[in-house]
Amino acid sequence: MGLASQKRIMLLKDADVIHAVFETKQYVKALGFTKVDQHMIATAVSELTKNVLKYAQEGEVTLNTLDKDLKKGIEVIVKDNGPGILNLEKALEDNFSTGGTLGIGLPGTKRIMDEFIINTNSSQGTEIKTRKWIR
Amino acid sequence: MNATVNEKKLELSSLKAMLENLVDGVISINQNGIIQSVNPAVEKLFGYHKDEIINKNIKILMPEPDHNQHDQYLKNYLTTGVAKIIGIGREVTGLRKNGTTFPLELGISEIKTDDESVFVGVLRDITERKRDNELLNSALDSLREMSTPILVVANKILLLPLIGSIDSQRAQMAMESVLQKIQECEARVAIIDIQGVPGVDSAIASHLIKIIKATKLMGCNCIITGISPEVAQTLANLGIGLQDITTESSLKEGLKLAYGLLGLQLQESKDHFSGMASAKERIK
Numbered sequence: 444m445g446l447a448s449q450k451r452i453m454l455l456k457d458a459d460v461i462h463a464v465f466e467t468k469q470y471v472k473a474l475g476f477t478k479v480d481q482h483m484i485a486t487a488v489s490e491l492t493k494n495v496l497k498y499a500q501e502g503e504v505t506l507n508t509l510d511k512d513l514k515k516g517i518e519v520i521v522k523d524n525g526p527g528i529l530n531l532e533k534a535l536e537d538n539f540s541t542g543g544t545l546g547i548g549l550p551g552t553k554r555i556m557d558e559f560i561i562n563t564n565s566s567q568g569t570e571i572k573t574r575k576w577i578r
Numbered sequence: 579m580n581a582t583v584n585e586k587k588l589e590l591s592s593l594k595a596m597l598e599n600l601v602d603g604v605i606s607i608n609q610n611g612i613i614q615s616v617n618p619a620v621e622k623l624f625g626y627h628k629d630e631i632i633n634k635n636i637k638i639l640m641p642e643p644d645h646n647q648h649d650q651y652l653k654n655y656l657t658t659g660v661a662k663i664i665g666i667g668r669e670v671t672g673l674r675k676n677g678t679t680f681p682l683e684l685g686i687s688e689i690k691t692d693d694e695s696v697f698v699g700v701l702r703d704i705t706e707r708k709r710d711n712e713l714l715n716s717a718l719d720s721l722r723e724m725s726t727p728i729l730v731v732a733n734k735i736l737l738l739p740l741i742g743s744i745d746s747q748r749a750q751m752a753m754e755s756v757l758q759k760i761q762e763c764e765a766r767v768a769i770i771d772i773q774g775v776p777g778v779d780s781a782i783a784s785h786l787i788k789i790i791k792a793t794k795l796m797g798c799n800c801i802i803t804g805i806s807p808e809v810a811q812t813l814a815n816l817g818i819g820l821q822d823i824t825t826e827s828s829l830k831e832g833l834k835l836a837y838g839l840l841g842l843q844l845q846e847s848k849d850h851f852s853g854m855a856s857a858k859e860r861i862k
Contacts, residue, residue, distance in 0.1 A: 483811070
């Protein structure tokens, strides 16, 4: 059984990132993640939501509870209708950035989380679905 | 037949009730700008009784320059068909009976009959919204000002305690003020304490790295302190290397190192004040 409680946050302005990170921290704390994991998941949400505002201007983040075979976890889905990621392979490499930043956000988030799936194309935008399980 | 007439009657009276109770003002004018009808909200907004404004030119509700220009606006639209406000909506200023003005959000639609046009305007008083916005902006400004203090903790040692979330604007402000202070105080060591930063993602790390590089260019050593175990592990997992950056777990250790870099020694003592005194002694 999944999706016990869902939280959705619209991403339209910088303050929405701060809000999304704050909500994520509360959400994963309630789920029972360790302090370090709480921090890591919140940081992952910060990376992904900042990307939305930077490259797609607006989007949405959804937090879901996972409850499967006695394992609990969180699913974070970040969606936008932006221009898509042109070179996905490169974007997942360390230190590659088209935006003049460190180029560590996507590969770093992938390392932080347990599962990480990207769907991206120029007509429908980008959807990143990522999960982390309680250890 | 009777049923449809009744339905129409019901529709009309419910529309009328809506207009009567609407918080927004609704005004209709003909194509000469003469007010045809207003709802009660308009009376409240402008302080007129409806009998005082019906059959008057709409410009009596406007301050200059619109007051003098409105007839021309209408003429321009009716001859060119180029809409400046109809179907677009914008912020305008209203003039009350008592001579005071207030900000309005105005939307206008045109209703065309065979030989004439009627314009219907919907007005909303946005005084409060504007005041709230201004209040919020000034609060944010003062928050920004407060949030990047730079302390001279000792001769040639600066401390920049960062608190709260850091966006690019705050990072830029912090950088500018720390560089200026370095020059003013001929500082040799700058300690940036990030204990009060709730999370460090790659964007914030990149801002920090920029500040550190700039301080180094000014001939000043930079020490980052207050990295919590959570932040440390997250940074490591993200793959952000701080190899070239001096870090200390606590501000205390950072200060010790800063003194060391200046060839001084900070003596620990049970007596807090004598410890401070001996440090001072050595700086001289």
